[in-house]
Amino acid sequence: MKHKQVNLSKNQHIVLETIRKAKKPLKAYSILSSVKKKGINAPPQVYRALEKLVELGAIHKIESKNAFVDCKNSECETSKATAFSICKKCQKITEIMNSKLSTYLTNFQDNTGMKYEKYNLEFYGLCKRCKL
Amino acid sequence: MKHKQVNLSKNQHIVLETIRKAKKPLKAYSILSSVKKKGINAPPQVYRALEKLVELGAIHKIESKNAFVDCKNSECETSKATAFSICKKCQKITEIMNSKLSTYLTNFQDNTGMKYEKYNLEFYGLCKRCKL
DNA sequence: TAACAAGCGTTATAATATAACAATTATGTA
DNA sequence: TACATAATTGTTATATTATAACGCTTGTTA
Numbered sequence: 001m002k003h004k005q006v007n008l009s010k011n012q013h014i015v016l017e018t019i020r021k022a023k024k025p026l027k028a029y030s031i032l033s034s035v036k037k038k039g040i041n042a043p044p045q046v047y048r049a050l051e052k053l054v055e056l057g058a059i060h061k062i063e064s065k066n067a068f069v070d071c072k073n074s075e076c077e078t079s080k081a082t083a084f085s086i087c088k089k090c091q092k093i094t095e096i097m098n099s100k101l102s103t104y105l106t107n108f109q110d111n112t113g114m115k116y117e118k119y120n121l122e123f124y125g126l127c128k129r130c131k132l
Numbered sequence: 133m134k135h136k137q138v139n140l141s142k143n144q145h146i147v148l149e150t151i152r153k154a155k156k157p158l159k160a161y162s163i164l165s166s167v168k169k170k171g172i173n174a175p176p177q178v179y180r181a182l183e184k185l186v187e188l189g190a191i192h193k194i195e196s197k198n199a200f201v202d203c204k205n206s207e208c209e210t211s212k213a214t215a216f217s218i219c220k221k222c223q224k225i226t227e228i229m230n231s232k233l234s235t236y237l238t239n240f241q242d243n244t245g246m247k248y249e250k251y252n253l254e255f256y257g258l259c260k261r262c263k264l
Numbered sequence: 265t266a267a268c269a270a271g272c273g274t275t276a277t278a279a280t281a282t283a284a285c286a287a288t289t290a291t292g293t294a
Numbered sequence: 295t296a297c298a299t300a301a302t303t304g305t306t307a308t309a310t311t312a313t314a315a316c317g318c319t320t321g322t323t324a
Binding site: 063064085087088094096098101104105108110111112113114115116117118119120121122123124125126127128131 | 195196217219220226228230233236237240242243244245246247248249250251252253254255256257258259260263
């Protein structure tokens with residue numbers, strides 16, 4: 001699985017590596033406290049890096065959690081089509097990579113005449129382990 | 133079929149009516165300033181009402197905007213399956229009511245063994261008018 | 265009518281995010 | 295090279311969104 005980090009700036013690189021090492025989605029201020037030892041001191045530095053990384057498709061924002069995960073999908077050049085499953089109990093979040101789903105949603109048209117360029121889908125439920 | 137607002141408390145009723153009258157999704161603090169004249173003075177009063185109304189399915193939260201809209205879908209007893217289109221330019225937000233879509237997503241299963249109970253889907257793009 | 269759940273009002277504060285500005289670094293191109 | 299310019303950085307301050315905690319009141323129901 002290929003990772004994208006070639007043209008990243010110093011702060012972008014630090015933030016991305018922090019997110020990649022995490023096993024859970026990270027919140028901005030949690031990232032901030034992790035990277036203070038690397039010389040990143042203030043929120044705007046983190047938020048700017050996050051914004052850029054989202055643009056690049058290197059990470060995704062879980063909107064309902066205000067948290068960030070790295071993109072595991074090598075086909076994901078930009079964050080135009082994202083889907084996640086979120087366990088309500090253990091909070092485990094998994095990116096859903098299902099070509100039928102993404103094809104279905106990418107081609108979806110409602111009756112308002114709107115041209116969709118991007119979507120984000122968040123499923124909630126109980127994961128395999130928490131169901132027991 | 134019971135009307136959704138019959139059993140609402142005073143604050144819940146005020147907040148719901150404010151959202152219903154609005155033509156756009158409202159943010160919590162915008163609601164707060166609208167309802168000060170009706171005796172609601174502090175954020176927790178608004179947030180409590182919003183939480184309950186979301187639970188009841190009377191309103192939905194647009195996660196990527198931190199804003200609330202009333203549910204236009206009479207079948208929507210609780211907010212278990214929601215989809216919206218969001219215009220990137222004019223910010224117009226429309227609830228998508230499409231039974232094929234909701235059936236497809238409600239029955240969707242990925243390969244992680246997770247049981248989905250709820251989803252929220254947000255499409256972004258340009259609405260008919262802004263496309264021109 | 266006692267007991268309990270739900271709701272209320274209030275103060276304070278936590279958590280999330282951005283504005284604004286000056287300085288620095290990277291990149292393209294004449 | 296040298297200049298323009300776009301991107302990035304560091305910093306302070308502040309805006310925005312959301313919740314904790316506490317005691318009181320109201321509504322429900324056994």
